[in-house]
Amino acid sequence: MTAKTKEIQILETGELLFNKYGVRRVTVEEICQTAGVSKMTFYKYFPNKVDLAKCIIQNLTDDAEQRFNKTMRLAIPFTEKVHLIIEQKIEDNERIGEEFYGDLTGSVPELLNFLQGIGRQAYKRMLDIFKEAQEKGDIRKEIPMEFILYSLNSILDKINDPQLAGIFKDRKEMIKIMVENFFFGIAEKHTDA
Template identity: 40%
Template sequence: MARESKKHKDIITTARELFWKHGFKRMSVEEICRKANVSKMTYYKYFPNKIELAKTMFNNVVEEGEKQFRMIMKEDSTAAEKLEKIILLKMEGTNSISPEFLQDFYTGSEPELKAFVEERTKKTWDLLINDFKEAQEAGIFRKDFKPEFMVIIQNMLIGIIEDENITAMFDTRQELIMEFVNLIIYGIAPRE
């Protein structure tokens, strides 16, 4: 009963792909098994039910995101560089959570999974904010900036990316990110 079994891993990565793309409800255990080349019986050897698979999968993704985030924060780099890397990380999709996956929860069904996701997300935010505070104390960010404000910045970014009027103003995504980072880091006041 090796917990690091190949099949076990296959199930999780397949689940991530499919839940991410189509959402939780739309995917059946059987289809996940088929795509992962695992029989249903081996599936139920590792996971007691469908929800538990989603939890494990989500947990893995969040943990991976946390790890990458902390790596960036520990790097010896400026605030602008850090922020840019964090945004890129988010946009690469490794860290960002698929709306398809979240959709099911916010329609009211699957309250157990919804609670789990919310709690886990909150826990992550606490961690990230703490890292921000440390970086702040180390002098990387302005002292009177509230790290909790990062949540709001995240939402701003999402809004900007989804706004076609804004994206149309830039030739490349990179340019848009740099502009955004500069705004967040330096504000709109002229530099001296």
């Protein structure tokens, strides 16, 4: 039927189940049964459940990075680019279900560090892009890069703040608002680049 390797079957099944129920509520055996794979095969490819989750997140992140780079290389005005990036960020977040994400920060604390690590990498990439944009004149020159740095960190932290989560109807809405506010609050007004 499917010419997929067992490893890919496990990865796809994991993504499906984790998105639906979160990491905590899903067992290794359940993944195996759903994927049509024996437990031994699972442990051949992944040391444990949390590592599978990490692997899935890593794949999703790599995908997101590729799309991000692709968009950044486009020869379009900066503001337009930012719009595309925001839309992509929202799409990216939709690919990790609310339950999956909830477990990352809550019941499986090990994954929180992992995710924060990934966040920091993304943060560095963004910083380079902002520096470049500032040199090009897309971001106001008088804003210290340290402030942008601080603001970005602030956003990354707040994403996991339960108090803030209560203000918005869901996480996606929160991210949308925050990212839009961040970008367009610092963007130099200009109609074309």
